[in-house]
Amino acid sequence: MQLLRQSLKRLCQSTLPRQWMMFHGPRSALSIALTFDDGPHPEQTPRLLDELARHNVCATFFVVGEQAEKHPELVQRMHREGHALGHHTWTHADLSLMPARLVLDEVRRCRELLEDLTGEPCNLFRPPRGHLTFTKTCGLWQHRQQIILWNVDPEDCSMQSPIEVINWARQYTPQGGDIVLLHDDHAQIVPLVSTLLDRLKIQGLSTATIADWA
Numbered sequence: 001m002q003l004l005r006q007s008l009k010r011l012c013q014s015t016l017p018r019q020w021m022m023f024h025g026p027r028s029a030l031s032i033a034l035t036f037d038d039g040p041h042p043e044q045t046p047r048l049l050d051e052l053a054r055h056n057v058c059a060t061f062f063v064v065g066e067q068a069e070k071h072p073e074l075v076q077r078m079h080r081e082g083h084a085l086g087h088h089t090w091t092h093a094d095l096s097l098m099p100a101r102l103v104l105d106e107v108r109r110c111r112e113l114l115e116d117l118t119g120e121p122c123n124l125f126r127p128p129r130g131h132l133t134f135t136k137t138c139g140l141w142q143h144r145q146q147i148i149l150w151n152v153d154p155e156d157c158s159m160q161s162p163i164e165v166i167n168w169a170r171q172y173t174p175q176g177g178d179i180v181l182l183h184d185d186h187a188q189i190v191p192l193v194s195t196l197l198d199r200l201k202i203q204g205l206s207t208a209t210i211a212d213w214a
Helices: 002-015 044-054 065-070 072-080 100-118 134-142 162-171 189-203
Strands: 031-037 060-063 084-087 146-148 179-183 206-208
Touching (some): 031 189, 044 072, 044 189, 060 065, 065 072, 065 100, 072 084, 072 100, 084 100, 100 134, 179 189, 189 206
Parallel strands (some): 031 179
C-alpha cells in the first residue's frame, strides 16, 4: 500500500499543474516557502509573527477554523502584515475517516470565515496530515480549491530542544521552490524559524508565499 501511495504521489507531481495541486514551487525560484499549520495559537503565533516581521519575511499560514474563530485578531494581523492565508479545515479532523460531504462542509466553513475576516477570497487548502482521497480531491477542485502539500518536513512537532532545531537547520540543504511544513502552535517554532532564516541568507535564498507561486 505504501508503495502504491508513493507511485501515485510521483504521478501527481509529474502531471498535475501547480494551480490544482502543489508539492513544491518552481525549482527556478531563488526562494523557499515557509508554511505554518494548525494555528493561530494565542501564545506562539504572536511570537512567530514578531520574528517574521523582524526579518521582514512573509509566510503562508494554513489556519484551523475553530482556532481562527477564537483568535480572529491574529488572522487579521497575518493578513495585515502581508502573509498568505489558507484554510486547514474547521476542526483539524482526520479526513480519511469522514465522508466527502462533511469534508467539503469543514472546508467551506473555514474558508468563509477567513474571507469574512480578511475581505479577500481564499482558495489555498492544505489537508490535515496530507490525507485525501480521489473523490474528496475532485470535490475540492470542483470548488476551485488549490491543494497545497509540501516536500520538506522537519517534524518540528517532535523537537523538544533548541539543539534539535539547530541540528536540523544545519543538515537541511534548501533548494529553490521548497515548501517547508511547520506548525505555529509549537514551542520551538521561533528558534527554528530564526535559525532557518539565518541558514537561507548563507545559501543566498529568500522566502516566498504560496500565493507568490500560485
